Amino acid sequence: MSVLVGTDTRLCVAGITGSEGRFHTLNNRDYGTNVVSGVTPGKGGQDVEGIPVFNTFHAAAEESGANTAMIFVPPPFAADSILEAADAGIETIIAITEGIPAHDELRVYTQIKRNPSLRLIGPNCPGVLSPGKANVGIIPASFFKEGNIGVMSRSGTLTYQIGNELAQKGFGNSSIVGLGGDPIPGTSFIDVLELFENDDQTELIVMSGEIGGDAEELAAEYIAENVTKPVVGYIAGFTAPPGKTMGHAGAIVSGSKGTAAAKAEALEAKGVRVGRTPTQVAEIAVEILGG
Amino acid sequence: MDLLEYQGKQLFARHEIPVPSGIPARTVEEALAAAEKIGYPCVVKAQVKIGGRGKAGGVKVAADATEAREYAEAILGMDIKGFTVHELWIEEASEIEAEYYAAIVFDRSARAALVMLSTQGGMDIEQVSAETPEAIATLHVDPLLGFQPFEARRLAFEAGIDADLIRPIGDFLTRLYETFVAEEALLVEVNPVIITPERKVRALDSKVTLDPNSLYRHEENAKLRDPSDEDPQEQMARDRGLTYVKLDGDIGVLGNGAGLVMSTLDVVAQYGGEPANFLDAGGGSKADAITSAVEVICSNEKVKAVLFNIFGGITRCDEVANGLIEAFATAKPTVPFVVRLDGTNDVEGRKILADANLPGVHTAATMNEAAEKVVALAKGESL
Ligand SMILES: Nc1ncnc2c1ncn2[C@@H]1O[C@H](COP(=O)(O)OP(=O)(O)OP(=O)(O)O)[C@@H](O)[C@H]1O
C-alpha cells in the first residue's frame, strides 16, 4: 500500500485553468495519477486536455466521483476553496497554495477537524507522492522509486534532498508526504506516523523537521508510545538565528521550546536517531535496514 | 509585521479601546512642541519594535519642558536591545492605581487564539510567568465561535480582578479580541493595562504583530510597513521577491526552499564555515531571480565565497545555470562560487555551466562536497 494517495485516488484540481495549476495537473496525470476533474468557477463545461472542468466542487464530486482535491488557487481564495471541497465531501484535500492568511488557516483547520472523515494536507506544501502509484502536487517524481521508507517533512526541497540521499543508497519510498511550512498545518507528523505505522509497505519512517513550533517534540512523545517501526529524524535550522519577537506573550507561551537542538534532544530522548546532515539520515537508514 | 507602540495604539483606538492621547516626534524640537501641546507631566517614550523599553531607560515622565528636552535628547538615538530609537511618542501621563497584563496570541501549537490576563502586569511580567504562572489566567478561544462574554468573565474572575472591574475588564478583553481578529494580528499585547484612580481601564502600552500574508486586505495597515526597519540587503532582496536574512559570517548561501537553505547553513557550519546569509530563491527560481540573488549576496562586503545549493523540483537546473551566467555578466562577482545542481534538468544545467567556464566557479556533486569546498575557498585555500 501507500498512504494518502495511491491507485484509488480520483483527483479534482481547484485552479486547473491557471498556468501553474494546469502544468502540475498534467504532470501528475502523466505520472499516472487518475485526474478526474477540475474546478474553476465560471469555466464549467470547458476542459483542460480532456479533463472536465466544473463550476463547483459539488458538481465535480457528483459527476466525476472525485475523492481527492488539490488546491492550486491564489492565497485570497484558497481558504474558500478548501472549505468548498470539504463541504462537497471530498475527504482528502491537499493544499499547495503558499501565503494563505493565518486567520483563514485557523478557521479552515478548525472546521475540517470537526469532521473526522476529512483530512487536509498543507497548506503551503509540495503534496504527496506514492511512487509508482500516484503523485498529487509538485514533488519531482522522477527521483523516487517504490520502496519501504515513508518520508514526511515540513519543507519541500529538503524532502527532495533527503529522498535523493535515500535513493542513492538504493532505497525507495512508500509515500513522501509534504506537511507544509505554515503555522497551522492541516496534518501533523503524528497523523502521518499513525498512517505509516499501519501501512504494510512502510518499514522505516523518516521525519524531517525544522525550527519553530512544537510538532517534533509532540511527535517524539507519540513515537515512544505508539510507533513500533524505526524512525529516523532530521532537524534543519541549527545555525538559524533566533527570531526577535516583540512582546512577552511568546516567551510566556512557549519558553525556550522550538530550537533545533531542543527538538533533536526531544527525539533522541525517546530513542529516535537524528541525522545531523541529510546524508547521515540515509546512512542511519542503511544501518537499520541493511544496505 | 511588528508595529510601533503608537501605531498599535492607533489600531486600538479604531476598535474603541481606551488609550492615552499622544503625538509622535522624530526630533527633539518636535518632541518639545508635542510636550507643550499635551501639557505636563507627559511621558517621553522610545518607539522601537521590542519590549523592555522602560527598563532600558527608554520611557521617562517629564515634569516640565527642561526635563522633556533632556529625556528627548537622551532617548533619541539610544540603542535598545539592538534597535536604534529614531522616533518618540510623547504621551499624556496617566495616574496609575494598578498595572494589569492582557494579551492575545496566535497559539500555533494549540491552533487557537490564547487570551491571557493577569493583575501582576508591568515591567516584570516575564518573571511573574516564570515564578508564579498561576498568576496569569489563560483561555483558548474557539476560532469559529469567537470570544464569548462568559469567557471574558471567567478570565477576569480567575485572574482575581476586583468585583467592580469584572465588567470593564471583560469589555476590554472583548475589544482586544475584536482587534485581534479584525486586523488579523498574530499578537496583541497590552502591558500594562492600567486602572486609574477613577477606576477606568486604559491601554498604556501596545505590542502588535500583524500577519504579513493578510496585508493585501488591510490597506491602512500595509502602509505602516517601514522599509528602514530592514537591513539594506534584506530590503533589496524583498523588493525582488527573495527571502534574505543577514547573518554574521563570510560565506554567501543561496538555495531554493527555506528548509533546504536552513539545512545548507547547518552543513556549512559543520564543515567549519560561517554563513553570511540565508537566501531562499523560492520555487520558480527564474533567471532574473538568480541575477538578483547574486547581486544581493555580493552586496554584502563580508562575503568571501558563495555556495549555490539547488535541488530542482519546480526549479529547473538549466534555468538556474543560465541565470548564473547572466548574473556573472551583469553583477560581475569577484568572489569564488561553488555550485551544486541536482534535480530537474541537472545534467543540462551542469553542462551549461561547464561550457560557460565562468571565472571562479567550481561545481560539486553533493551538498557535503559543496560545503567543504566553499569553506576552503572562504579561508583563501585553492581547490
Ligand atoms: N502614559 C504613561 N503614564 C504613566 N506611566 C507610564 C505611561 N506609559 C508608560 N508608563 C510606565 O512605564 C512603564 C513602561 O512603559 P511601557 O510599558 O510602555 O514600555 P515597555 O517597558 O517597553 O513595556 P514592557 O515591559 O511590557 O516591554 C509602564 O509599565 C508604566 O508604568
Ligand SMILES: [Mg+2]
Ligand atoms: Mg509595557
